[in-house]
Amino acid sequence: MQRKVFSSKVYLHKTVLVTGGCSGIGRALVLRFAQAGARPVILDLDQAALDSLVQHLQQHLNVEALGLRCDIADPEAVRQAVALAVERFGGIDVLINNAGITHRSLFAETDLKVFQRVMAVNFYGALHCTQAALPSLVARQGQIIVLSSLTGFAPLLYRSAYNASKHALHGLFDTLRMELDGTGVAITLACPGFTATDLRKNALVGDGSVIRQPATVLGSEVASPRDVAEAIYQGALRRKRLLVLSNVNWRARILARYFPRLFERLLVPRMSGLKPGPR
Structure with a gap:
């Protein structure tokens, strides 16, 4: 385990915008x-969860926060949210592109709208936020x-x-x-492995509907969000370029890099969990 950098107030009065920040x-x-x-400036779709988290931060950590x-x-919604954050706190010091969705379905059985929705949130969402905050x-x-992934x-x-x-x-x-x-802006790509979040529980299927049964993860330990967040925080302190936090061990990563066919045959099915259900 890497040695932690102990800095209790390194980000004192810094504005940190987090997308998908309620769970x-x-x-x-x-x-x-x-x-x-x-x-914190917290962007999320769940207004009740936003209100609850902002209240928690104020009452338990004595932290001023903005939940939007x-x-x-939606690029225009992002521009407005970033403008409100800048108006409230004077600017943005850290942008954390965390929000994401997933799916579980065969390519041949996946509607175009699923590809479009996943890309709209995971890729274009990060792009919109970065352009607005840059x-x-x-x-x-x-x-x-x-937030990337294994x-x-x-x-x-x-x-x-x-x-x-x-x-x-x-x-x-x-x-x-x-x-x-040369601008002084640091970019960190963080790649967590299997983590105990609601991402898999709310996965889309091929027709765009939501899976009701969570996928299982076979043969891998599942990390806690708190542990992943701590590792990302420590990497941010060091302004790291890449954080590979995956609980897929180093042997599997070497296999994936240098022996892809063997990796695909032996480990990918095991890592991928349950096969997709019926359409």
Whole structure:
């Protein structure tokens, strides 16, 4: 385990915008940065959850926070939300592109609208938020943290749209990092493995409806959102370029990189959990 950087108030009075911030890793990140003195701006679709989290931050951590209902797939809604955040707190120091959705279905049985929705949230949502926040981030020499996935190097079965969206994030933000060289803006791509969140519980199927039964993960330990958030926080302190937090061990990653056919035959079915249900 890496040695932690102990800095209780490194982000004191820094504004940290987190998308999908009311549950799972997003919520854990909001709480972790708030503990370090940050002022969270939380974007989510669940107004009741936003109100509850903002109240919790105020009452238990004495932290000023702003919760905004926002569909990050809508660029105009994102622009308005970022403008409100800048008006309230003066700017944005850290942008955490966390929000995401997934699906579980065979490519041949997946409607185009599923691909479009997954890309709209996972890829374009991050793009919209980054474009809107970039002037402030450059002015403050801030940070962009992008939640990718183990699928960035080890694709899972029945997740073609999800896998594609994560590869697209790497292409976008690796390029942006080069373009921002010299500005002082740091970009971190974080790749968690299997994590106990609602992402899999709310997966889409091929026709666009939501799976009611959660997928199982075979042969892998499931990380807690709190542990993943702590690892991302520690990486942010160091302004790391890439964080591979996957609980798929290093042998599996080497197999995926250098012996892809063997990896696909032996490990991908096991990692991918249950086969997709009937259409």
